Amino acid sequence: MAQTPMARERLFALREQIARLEGSPVAAAHRDAADAEGGLKGAGLEGEGERPRLSFQVPLLDEALDGGLPLDGLSELRSPSLRDAAATGFALALAALLQNGAADRSPVLWISDRVTAMEQGLPYALGLKDIGLEPALFLHAVPRRLEDALWLAESAIESGAFLVSILEVRGNPAHFGLTESRRLSLRAKAAGRPLLLLRQAGEEEASSAAYRLLVEPAPATSRFLPDGSMLGGSIGNPVFRLTLEKSRNPAPLSLALEWNPHDRQFLLARGPDDIRLADPFATHPGARLPASSHRPDCPPAMGPVLAFDRAS
Amino acid sequence: MRLTALDEMAETLGLRRNQGVAEARAMYPVLDVVEEDRDADRRLLDGIADWCDRYTPLVALNGPGGLFLDITGCAHLFGGEKALLADLLSRLFQMGLDVRGAISSAPGLSFAASRFGEGGVIADEDMERVLAPLPVASLRLEENTIAALRKLGMKQVGDLIHAPRAPLTRRFGAQLLLRLDQALGRDEEPVSPRRPVASLSAERRLAEPVQSQEDILVLTGQIALSLKAGLEERGAGGRVFELVLFRVDGRVFRISAGASQPLRDARRIAALFNERLQAVHDDLDAGYGFEILRLNVVRHEAFEAAQEDFDGERQNQVSLAGFVDRVSARLGADCLQGFHLRESHVPERAVTAAPAIHALPSGKTSPARDVFLSRSARPLRLFARPEPVEASLAEVPDGPPESFRWRRMLHRVSRSQGPERLAMEWWIDGADARARDYFRIEDASGHRFWIYREGFYGQMPPPRWFMHGVFA
Structure with a gap:
């Protein structure tokens, strides 16, 4: 098909405009390249193309998310049922990861859904500590109606006082459709603050979130033994099975991610191959230390031992 | 059943209070008798007392059908005592109420003069002259004391004023002379207001009543601005504010809003009421509009002025406080809560939640008190x-x-x-x-x-x- 240069130029401009509306990094790269050619790059516009992102430090996931979860927009987490807290755990682990990297100590806001709060309870402060969050920097709200919850989320983003706001929604309510999610997404973008939408027991639904992850529980890792192997039958760090349901990347992605609350980092879950099961029939269970080869240790000094000051 | 209150027509017919209904009906068969509703009377009196807040913040209830207004320092705002009384009586008369009033420097004398005398403004030197011809019942005495005095021929207060005091006390107790002294202004009588008096308040009277929410908010902001000087003088900021709206037909609305930090900034005070008005929108019937807006500082605390810095830490605290205030004003203080740890090994008792407006999470790292916590895994x-x-x-x-x-x-x-x-x-x-x-x-x-x-x-x-x- 023959295209005049004019038409091609126009098509290119339109494509670029769409890409810019969607905020994809491709457009930014294009623009940067164009600016570099023209030498017109203004100092004030330098950071415009780059959106702040939260990197998981897991290359597989970061690549699929174009470098990490955007910190100036709406991202959606979905859990298939109300029976587990995997999605809750993943959302709070993300908050802990953010809190770890943040310089200022802003609190985290949890906007709960009333029915979910009745079914599953509220986040438990000691459990928050276990997952790496500071309970003193955690506020939760239980609004009566969904409209109030949306208003809360919106004003929380606008205030800019929170590190991350987590909006919990149960199922697919009719009052929370594309319009409302678009509104929240635009607000988050304007304020440059992250908003996590936690859809408990919900179906996939069109929303204006840039990414949607399905979070399911997966068997936890085992606890480490001092020699680096794992103790079979023990429950260690939580593992989440993530499925990337919506992204710019067309390739489907599903992976198991382990959250290490002590180091506050995500890891790809290791396979069960290096788990050492404790032998239930061993005569002397436990680590076998080598016998001393040379001679017994010298006997300890008797009587009171005082730490005298050094004479000189 | 007995008659407890009469209208003017019934009074001219010669009916009396405490008369049996059967007797009154026998005299006038067409009599219309309505059962007394004490609660409704009480509500009406409360409404009138609320309305009287426009003259003074110190309004006290007095018995089933009276109000005391302490107008010390308020009269000049209305052009003097006489003008105030005339204004009050004419406004209440326009509302269809039959009201009598008196102004004097003793509550007892005002009571006597308004219920048994001519009313009006009584100067200090006229007190004895006004009180003397009134009946002894005007002294707020018990029924049997009044009956006993009447038997002794002491029908007017004037008879008591010049009587020797010692025999009177012996015969009737200290109460009689206490009441007499109070009426003459020789003894103190405190009037306890029905509402706690605001520590600071400012108001705006409007020639043209306002109806719309925007107008109310703009005016609230202006009033808050005029409060600022008073707060600065005390080195304080308000924690609890109350907006009082006087509707033209006499109804009074009170809207209160709390803040998580002591506030002086007019914009933030107005923002509190913005959310509050959204929340009470359905209950607030503007009717024909509001003529007086008053902003009270119900509770204030020491305001610590903090210097703005460049790293934004403080700015963050301010926006967090603003957010907490807005949410608490709109959805109630209990909606937004923070966790506090307690020393208990029982899981459900180890954590308590408290409204964020009372204990704002601070950016400071060190917790005030170390709580010993269980170190085994706890659920999320x-x-x-x-x-x-x-x-x-x-x-x-x-x-x-x-x-x-x-x-x-x-x-x-x-x-x-x-x-x-x-x-x-x-x-x-x-x-x-x-x-x-x-x-x-x-x-x-x-x-x-x-x-x-x-x-x-x-x-x-x-x-x-x-x-x-x-x-x-």
């Missing part, structure tokens, strides 16, 4: 109340179950940790509360639960299993 979500679980094939005496049924789903246990035995707090639950053995359990599909067994096997009643939370 704790159920409000533990849910019963049907556990089967549990290891005896204290092992985890093989499988259990929770919310009609069968879960097969693949891994477990425990037991962690928590004895209940005997000083709260009593000595016979059963201990709990907690297990952290993972099922075949990776769900992690926190279940516990209450009681022990081999004891009566048999132990029961509960689900108390879920792990991430």
Whole structure:
């Protein structure tokens, strides 16, 4: 098909405009390249193309998310049922990861859904500590109606006082459709603050979130033994099975991610191959230390031992 | 049944209070008798007292049909005492109320003059002259005292004023002369206002009543601006504000809003009422508009002026406080809460939630008090109340179950940790509360639960299993 240069130029401009509306990094790269050619790059516009992102430090996931979860927009987490807290755990682990990297100590806001709060309870402060969050920097709200919850989320983003706001929604309510999610997404973008939408027991639904992850529980890792192997039958760090349901990347992605609350980092879950099961029939269970080869240790000094000051 | 109140027509017919209804009906068969509704009377009087707030913040109820207004320092705002009284009486008359009033420097004399005398403004030197011809009933005495005085021929207060005091006290007790002295202004009589007096207040009277929410908010902002000087003078900021709206037809609305930090900034005070007005929108009937707006500072605290810095830390605190105030004003203080840890090993008692408006989370790192906490794993979500679980094939005496049924789903246990035995707090639950053995359990599909067994096997009643939370 023959295209005049004019038409091609126009098509290119339109494509670029769409890409810019969607905020994809491709457009930014294009623009940067164009600016570099023209030498017109203004100092004030330098950071415009780059959106702040939260990197998981897991290359597989970061690549699929174009470098990490955007910190100036709406991202959606979905859990298939109300029976587990995997999605809750993943959302709070993300908050802990953010809190770890943040310089200022802003609190985290949890906007709960009333029915979910009745079914599953509220986040438990000691459990928050276990997952790496500071309970003193955690506020939760239980609004009566969904409209109030949306208003809360919106004003929380606008205030800019929170590190991350987590909006919990149960199922697919009719009052929370594309319009409302678009509104929240635009607000988050304007304020440059992250908003996590936690859809408990919900179906996939069109929303204006840039990414949607399905979070399911997966068997936890085992606890480490001092020699680096794992103790079979023990429950260690939580593992989440993530499925990337919506992204710019067309390739489907599903992976198991382990959250290490002590180091506050995500890891790809290791396979069960290096788990050492404790032998239930061993005569002397436990680590076998080598016998001393040379001679017994010298006997300890008797009587009171005082730490005298050094004479000189 | 007796008559308790009469209208003017009935009074001219010669009916009296405390007359039997049957007797009155016999005299005038067409008499219209309505049963007394004390609550409605009380509500009407409360409404009038609210309305009278426009003249002075010190309004006190006096008996079933009277009000005391302490207008010390208020009269000049209305052009003098006489003008104030005339204004008050004419306004209430326009509303269809039959009102009498008197202004004097003693509440007792005002009572006597308005109910039994001419009313009006009584100068200090005229007090004795005005009081002398009034009947002794005007002194707020008990019924039998009045009857006894009447028997002695002492019908007017004037007879009492010049009578020797000692025999009167001996005969009638101290009350009589106390009342007399109070009426003459020789003894103090405090008037206790029906509402706590605001520490600061400012108001705006409008020639043209306002109706729209925007106008109210703009005016609130302006009034708040005029409060600022007073707050600065005291070195204080307001924690609880009250906006009083006087509607043209006499109804008074009071809207109060709290703040998480002492406030002086007019914009933030107005923002509080913005959310508050949104919340009470349906209950606030503007009718023909509001003519007086008043902003009271109900509670104030020391305001610590902080210098703005460049790194934004303080700015963050301010925006957080602003957010908390807005949410609390709109959705109630209980909606937004923060956690506080307590020293208790019982999971549901270890954490309490308190409204964020009372204890704002601070950016400071050091907690005020170190709380000793359990270091074993705790679930991410704790159920409000533990849910019963049907556990089967549990290891005896204290092992985890093989499988259990929770919310009609069968879960097969693949891994477990425990037991962690928590004895209940005997000083709260009593000595016979059963201990709990907690297990952290993972099922075949990776769900992690926190279940516990209450009681022990081999004891009566048999132990029961509960689900108390879920792990991430």
